[in-house]
Amino acid sequence: MEKLKPKLFSVMKHYSKKQFVNDVISGIIVAIIALPLSIALALASGVGPKEGIFTAITAGFVISFLGGSRVQIAGPTAAFATIVAGIVAKKGMQGLVVATIMAGILLMIMGFIRMGSLINYIPATITSGFTMGIAITIFLGQIKDFLGLTFEKSPIETMEKVVEIGKSIGTFSLQAFIIGMIALAILVFWPKKLQIIPPSLVAVIVTAAMVKLMDLQVNTIGDLYTVTSELPSFHLPTATFSDIVGLFPDALTIAVLAAIESLLSCVVSDSMIGSRHRSNMELIAQGAGNIVSALFGGIPATGALARTAANVKNGGRTPIAGMVHAVTLLLIVLVMMPYAALIPMPAIAAILFIVAYNMSGW
Numbered sequence: 516m517e518k519l520k521p522k523l524f525s526v527m528k529h530y531s532k533k534q535f536v537n538d539v540i541s542g543i544i545v546a547i548i549a550l551p552l553s554i555a556l557a558l559a560s561g562v563g564p565k566e567g568i569f570t571a572i573t574a575g576f577v578i579s580f581l582g583g584s585r586v587q588i589a590g591p592t593a594a595f596a597t598i599v600a601g602i603v604a605k606k607g608m609q610g611l612v613v614a615t616i617m618a619g620i621l622l623m624i625m626g627f628i629r630m631g632s633l634i635n636y637i638p639a640t641i642t643s644g645f646t647m648g649i650a651i652t653i654f655l656g657q658i659k660d661f662l663g664l665t666f667e668k669s670p671i672e673t674m675e676k677v678v679e680i681g682k683s684i685g686t687f688s689l690q691a692f693i694i695g696m697i698a699l700a701i702l703v704f705w706p707k708k709l710q711i712i713p714p715s716l717v718a719v720i721v722t723a724a725m726v727k728l729m730d731l732q733v734n735t736i737g738d739l740y741t742v743t744s745e746l747p748s749f750h751l752p753t754a755t756f757s758d759i760v761g762l763f764p765d766a767l768t769i770a771v772l773a774a775i776e777s778l779l780s781c782v783v784s785d786s787m788i789g790s791r792h793r794s795n796m797e798l799i800a801q802g803a804g805n806i807v808s809a810l811f812g813g814i815p816a817t818g819a820l821a822r823t824a825a826n827v828k829n830g831g832r833t834p835i836a837g838m839v840h841a842v843t844l845l846l847i848v849l850v851m852m853p854y855a856a857l858i859p860m861p862a863i864a865a866i867l868f869i870v871a872y873n874m875s876g877w
Contacts, residue, residue, distance in 0.1 A: 517629070517631070517793050517794065517795055517796075518793060518796070519626070519627075519793075519795060519796050519799065520793070520796060521580065521581045521582060521583070521796060521800070521834070522582060522583055522584060522585050522792070522793060522796070522833075522834055523579070523580060523581075523582075523833070523834040523835075526585060526832075526833045526834070527833075530833065530835075534832060534833060535835065537830035537831065537832065537836075538830070538831050538832065538833055538835040538836040538839060539835075539836075539839050540829065540830060541826050541829035541830045541831030541836045541839075542826075542831065542835070542836040542837065542838070542839025542840040542842075542843060543839065543840075543843050544711065544713075544825065544829045545588055545822055545825050545826050545829065545831070545836065545837075545840045546839075546840045546841075546843035546844045546847065547713055547716055547843075548713040548715065548716070548821075548822060548825050549571050549575075549588070549590055549819075549822055549840060549844060550568070550716070550844065550847060551713075551715040551716055551718075551719050551858070551863075551866055552590075552591075552715060552819075552821075552822070552866065552870070553567035553568050553570065553571040553590055553591055553844075554567050554568065554736070554855060554858070554863065555567075555715075555863045555866045555867050555870070556591040556592065556593060556595075556596060556867075556870070557570070557591055557814065558736075558740075558860075558863055559593070559596040559600070559653055559656060559657070559867055560591065560595060560596045560599035560600050560603070560814055561599060561600035561603040561604060562599070562603060562608065562611075562814055563740045563741070563742075564736055564740055564742060564855055565742070565743075565745060565812070565848075565852075566812060566813055566814050567590075567591045567813075567814070568844060568847075568848055568852075569747040569808070569811055569812045569813040570590055570591045570808045570813035570814050570815075570816050571589075571590035571591065571816075571840075571841065571844050572747060572813075572841050572844045572845050572848070573747055573804070573807045573808045573811045573813050573841075574589050574590060574804035574805060574807060574808040574813060574816030575588065575589050575590050575804075575816070575837060575838075575840055575841035575844070576837075576838055576841035576842070577800065577803050577804040577807045577808075578777075578800045578801060578803075578804035578816070578818070578837070579834040579835075579836075579837025579838045579840075579841065580800075580834065580838060581796070581799065581800035581803055581804075582796065582797050582800035582801075582834060582837075583631075583781070583792045583793030583794060583795070583796030583797035583798075583799075583800065584780075584781045584784060584785075584790075584792040584793075584797055584818070584823075584834075585784075585788065585790050585792070585832060585833055585834065586784050586787075586788060586790075586823055586826050586827050586831055586832065586833075586834075586836065586837075587777070587780060587781060587784065587792075587797070587818045587823050587834075587837065588818070588819055588822040588823045588825075588826050588836075588837050588840060589777070589801070589804055589816050589817060589818050589819060589837070590816055590819050590822065591813075591814055591815070591816060591819075592776060592816070592817050592818075592819050593649060593650070593653055593867075593870050593871070593874055594646065594649055594772055594776050594817070594874075595769070595772065595773075595814070595815045595817070596649065596652075596653055596656075597649060597652045597653070597656075597673075598765070598768055598769065598772070598815075599611060599814055599815060600656075600671065601671060602614055602762075602765050604671045605671075606761075606762065606765075609752055609753075609754075610758070610762060610765075611809075611814065612750075612752045612809045612810075613752050613754045613758060613759070613762050613766075613809075614762040614765040614766045614769060615766075615769060615805050615806075615808065615809035615813075615814065615815050616752070616805070616806050616809045616810070617759065617762060617763065617766035617770075618765075618766040618767070618769035618770040618773065618802075618805055618815065619770075619801075619802040619803065619804070619805035619806035619809065620802065620806070621766060621767065621770035621802070622770050622773060622774060622798050622799070622801045622802030622805065623798070623799050623802030623803065624802075625770070625774060625798045625802075626795045626796065626797070626798030626799035626800075626801075626802060627795070627799065629795045630774075630795070630798065631778065631793075631794025631795040631797065631798050632794060634774070634775060634778040634779070634782075634794065637775060642775060642779065643876055646874050646875065646876065647875050647876065649874065650871040650872070650874045650875035651673075651871070651875070652673050653867055653870065653871040654867075654868060654871040654872075655673055655676055655677055655680075656673070656676060656867075657863075657864035657867045657868060657871075658676075658680055658864075659676070659679075659680060659683075659864075660691070660695075660734070660860040660861055660863065660864040661691070661692070661695040661861050661864035661865065661868070662680075662684075662687050662688065662691065662692055662695075663686070663687065663688025663689075663690065663691025663692060663733065663734070663861065664680065664683040664684070664686050664687060664688075665683060665686040666679050666683050667679070667682070667683065688732070688733070690731045690732055690733050691733045691734070691859075691860070691861045692861070694722050694725065694726060694731065694733050694859050694861045694862060695859075695861030695862065695864055695865050696865075697718075697721065697722055697725070698718040698719070698721075698722045698859075698861060698862035698865035698866070699718075699865040699868060699869075701714055701717050701718040701721060702714050702715065702718050702865060702866065702869045703869075705717060711829075715866050715869075718862055718865065718866065719858045719859075719862050719863075719866075722858075722859045722861070722862040723735070723854075723857040723858050723859060723862070726857070726859045727857055733859050733860070733861060734859070734860045735856060735857055735858060735859050735860065736855055736856050736857075736858045736860065736863070737855075737856025737857065738860075739860070740856075742852060742853060742855050742856040743852065743853065744848060744849055744850075744852045744853060745848075745852075746845075746848065746849070747811035747812050747813070748811065748812065749810055749811060750810065750811070750812065751810065752809075769805070769815045770802075772817070773801050773805065773815060773816070773817040774798055774801065776817045776818060776820075777797055777798075777801050777817045777818035778792075778794055778797060778798075778818075779820070780817075780818035780819065780820040780823050781794065781797055781818065783820060783823075783824070784820075784823050784824070784827060787824065787827045788827055788832065797818075801816075801817060801818070804816055821870075821873065822840075826840075
């Protein structure tokens with residue numbers, strides 16, 4: 516029977532100085548990749564940029580520390596974007612926090628009763644169809660910012676957004692569109708030999724500089740959200756019994772989705788490094804990570820396949836890399852977070868277009 520023991524405690528028996536150096540370098544690189552993605556995915560989820568980064572810091576550290584995978588990197592992911600946006604719109608941030616804590620408890624229960632192996636029985640067509648649906652939703656949700664449109668209403672449902680795009684097409688901004696296209700071109704055509712510098716980071720730096728220096732009339736994160744160097748702080752939510760009952764379907768959705776996505780990421784990363792993850796321990800870690808994320812101002816988190824793959828490619832082979840990634844993001848928040856206010860919204864939209872394309876599995 517699979518051991519309920521974090522992978523970190525197993526790999527430390529044969530840990531070397533060379534591997535520590537590789538893990539630290541990989542953790543720093545993955546943090547640089549995660550920064551613009553965490554901001555973009557938080558905005559797609561209907562919350563502010565800080566919530567995305569707080570999630571990557573808190574859940575990222577806890578899930579690496581307790582997880583059943585050697586290389587899993589956790590944080591906000593595209594799979595949650597539409598679900599989170601719907602919960603926030605209908606039940607507010609407080610409702611999301613309660614639902615995320617409940618989901619974390621469900622995930623821990625799933626791990627303790629050893630439901631990790633059930634991932635093997637979910638048909639691939641269901642997961643691919645589900646992720647394709649999310650990809651389309653994310654893509655349609657970013658057209659507004661990419662084209663610089665001004666909506667009269669603030670629709671939540673995807674088809675309502677499509678209708679609003681049609682009604683608002685007269686507010687099209689050429690400047691916003693140009694900035695979005697430049698960001699998209701960088702993301703698509705950035706040379707592979709320079710991939711050690713993440714193209715998403717290059718895209719946001721170049722477009723932010725253009726908007727600032729050329730004084731373009733393009734919405735930035737700072738125009739829409741308050742951005743500070745605030746650190747994650749503990750907050751215990753209050754909820755009545757009726758709140759808990761009403762939020763249970765949302766919590767169950769978050770828990771099942773987190774379980775599926777994190778374990779799929781583990782399976783893929785196992786094949787990359789020739790390892791074997793502990794699925795039940797991973798579910799317990801995902802549960803703990805989501806609880807901590809919610810208590811410290813974050814949103815739901817799960818294993819992120821793209822960031823996990825980047826960790827493997829850059830030499831990360833133990834959970835130390837994921838913990839370094841979280842600590843690096845914390846240091847970035849302390850030093851550089853106010854600069855995030857300069858990032859143009861069309862550049863964020865371009866990043867999410869690429870995320871949607873990659874997750875759709877063309």
